Amino acid sequence: MTVTDRAPASKPSPPPEPSPLRRAVATARNLWRQLTSMRTALVLLFLLALAAVPGALLPQRSLNAGKVDEYIAARPVLGPVLDRLEAFDVFASFWFTAVYALLMVSLIGCLIPRLREHLRAVRSAPVPAPRNLSRLPHHHQGLLDAPVEESLDRVHDLLRGWRRTTRTEPGAVQAVSAEKGYLREAGNLVFHFSLVGLLVAVATGRLFGYEGSVIVIADGGPGLCNTSPAVYDSFRAGAATDGTG
Structure with missing residues (x-):
């Protein structure tokens, strides 16, 4: 029998604490x-x-x-x-x-x-079609009694309006992949960017816009020269303007 003295396993040192800059x-x-x-x-x-x-x-x-x-x-x-x-x-x-x-x-x-x-x-390009159709949640497998080119033309007609691509594999195997939904996402983005533009326009109007009203007498009455806000009956300046400009 051989007895071997083993040194006690040392405890792993704790990971160093991140610096305050890294935490910030x-x-x-x-x-x-x-x-x-x-x-x-x-x-x-x-x-x-x-x-x-x-x-x-x-x-x-x-x-x-x-x-x-x-x-x-x-x-x-x-x-x-x-x-x-x-x-x-x-x-x-x-x-x-x-x-x-x-x-x-x-x-x-x-x-x-x-x-x-x-x-x-x-x-x-659209994601390639899988070689194993069972990977798709909804799939169907069958035989078409038609030439390959005619079958591809029929598939392309059915997928009109979709983004599609055709891949030819070794052994004369051809696969068609198609995607849609990009127009819907584009409309969603246009709507939200329009909302941002509306918010920017409202903020710009509140900062640099002004409103004034004055009663002008018709038929030979005095006119209006808007050289000063004092000539208005009511004047409301924006947050970034005082009306002197």
Whole structure:
């Protein structure tokens, strides 16, 4: 009998902890993935619609500052609280702007990868048909009493409007692959990019647009020279303009 002394097995050393920079990068990556998901975009779109409700129910300073003052005077407790929460300037408030900006970032970050994948799929050929048809969930196997070229022509006629390709294998075996659904995805992308364009146009109008009205007397009355906002009876400037331009 031979006795051998074995050294006790050493415990495996724990993996090194990631550096604070690596943890911060991983956290930022996870937050970006959550923000740019379609589920987050839908939630933000719902929050944007919900945040616009006070703007329809409460008087707004941009439309009628007098009614806002009357509302606050009639409710001395609730009115100042709503005023501090910018409930009378809903569409220019910080919380509405935050939801708006997050929705824009979420939509753009979600749509650009989808557009890239769609373009790559459109340029690529359809997936080859498997040699073993039993791999397909729905398949049928049979014999056609017709020449090969005629059978291929019939298949191509049935698949008109599909993206298709024909593969010839050794031994005179020919296979046809076809795909569809790209037009539906293209319409979906066009719709969502149109929504982004609409949000950009609304934001641009709120920042750089202005509205003014003036009563002009007809039949020889004084005209209007819009050199100053003072000539208007009412004037509302955008968030990024004061009317002096």
